[in-house]
Amino acid sequence: MPELPEVEVVRRGVARWVVGRTVEEAQVLDPRSVRRHEAGPAHFAHELSGAVVADAVRRGKFLWLPLTGADGADPQEALLVHLGMSGQLLVQDAGRPDEKHLRVRLRLGPRPGVPDELRFVDQRIFGGMVLDPLVPTADAAPGGLGATGLPLVPARAAHIGRDPLDPAFDADAVHARLRRRRTGLKRALLDQSLVSGIGNIYADEALWRARLHWARPTDTLRRPETVRLLDAVRAVMEQALAAGGTSFDSLYVNVNGESGWFARSLDAYGRAGRACRRCAEEGRGTLIVREQFMNRSSYRCPACQRTPRNARF
Structure with missing residues (x-):
């Protein structure tokens, strides 16, 4: 299993290349990778399309991307990513051939000199993605490392403690x-x-x-x-x-x-x-x-x- 430093390395890459960009299209190539999204893969793709990635936040091994609309209002939900045993988040050029175990593709709004796809690749399919509502943190502090101030955390991650790299760790x-x-x-x-x-x-x-x-x-x-x-x-x-x-x-x-x-x-x-x-x-x-x-x-x-x-x- 990847541990906290591995997930933090991924979070930092997503923060650098993805935050602030619009998801122009979401493609679910394998429904098993969004199985935790109870409304189904079509709803998952529809809800993501047009959303803006506001942040890249991590608590423990949980990584999430708070999403806003074009109006810039405070996020109400997040794209929660669990890497499982073999999950990878890769920033790739659209012209690059698909990876063998590509499961979900997000086409991002253009940014000069930056690849325009975020790909979720998962060989063993123990990981996955889900859209999860954001709820207030128990201690009123930002949700995790990378949060820009909002005291929000995905509902599915609210039960876990803070990690030692979190500024709010006590x-x-x-x-x-x-x-x-x-x-x-x-x-x-x-x-x-x-x-x-x-x-x-x-x-x-x-x-x-x-x-x-x-x-x-x-x-x-x-x-x-x-x-x-x-x-x-x-x-x-x-x-x-x-x-x-x-x-x-x-x-x-x-x-x-x-x-x-x-x-x-x-x-x-x-x-x-x-x-x-x-x-x-x-x-x-x-x-x-x-x-x-x-x-x-x-x-x-x-x-x-x-x-x-x-x-x-």
């Missing part, structure tokens, strides 16, 4: 909620209603940087530890953004079709049996271990992420 509130829970730390990090956008890769990386075990009981966390962990989450995501995301698969690309290379900089995830870089710098030869966690894998250093006596696996 670390104190997250710490208080962590302390009220009785669960393991990584399990809590993956709960999108608490903190959104943290997936398996970045959870392992942040826990390694913060020197915390994934099974640490959340109700034992001290505030400095929570701050250290959230700072680590933010740092690893910003580093991944600078590298264009983490691409283990050619399916995860930006709007220009380019893959990220942060995978080369991972310190814990996928490095089982290899030396912990921090331990090596400190003169120890500890190897990263792989452990089972919720039907997936967790990676940690046994020396600098010691198992707590009261671990919650």
Whole structure:
């Protein structure tokens, strides 16, 4: 699954190339990619035609484009995009041949020197697009990263928490909620209603940087530890953004079709049996271990992420 940095890379590309442009025509080439739009593909295409893309906003892994009419009134709905396992948003010239797994095409109003189509390509069809009404945010802050001020969020994304890159993210509130829970730390990090956008890769990386075990009981966390962990989450995501995301698969690309290379900089995830870089710098030869966690894998250093006596696996 693409994680937050991958989706943010896509959001930034859409913000650069698409925001402010009119959708002159929408074509649904595969109805399965708009299956969440209950009114059907014809209604989806009709509603999009003539709409102006006002913004490109992200909260966690949810990406949406608030839409206005020609009158410029405040948006009432948004084009919500979920990339799923293989979804791509590509900005392409109209004359470029269609991709093999092209599902939805948006023809955009002309802008000199800029490609005039936004294409949704999805090999596995776990992602999709839907037109969703915008509702007020619970905290009266802008909906997510990239919002220009309106405190609105798509109804389907209103239940998820803010992510650490969001200007309205509240670390104190997250710490208080962590302390009220009785669960393991990584399990809590993956709960999108608490903190959104943290997936398996970045959870392992942040826990390694913060020197915390994934099974640490959340109700034992001290505030400095929570701050250290959230700072680590933010740092690893910003580093991944600078590298264009983490691409283990050619399916995860930006709007220009380019893959990220942060995978080369991972310190814990996928490095089982290899030396912990921090331990090596400190003169120890500890190897990263792989452990089972919720039907997936967790990676940690046994020396600098010691198992707590009261671990919650």
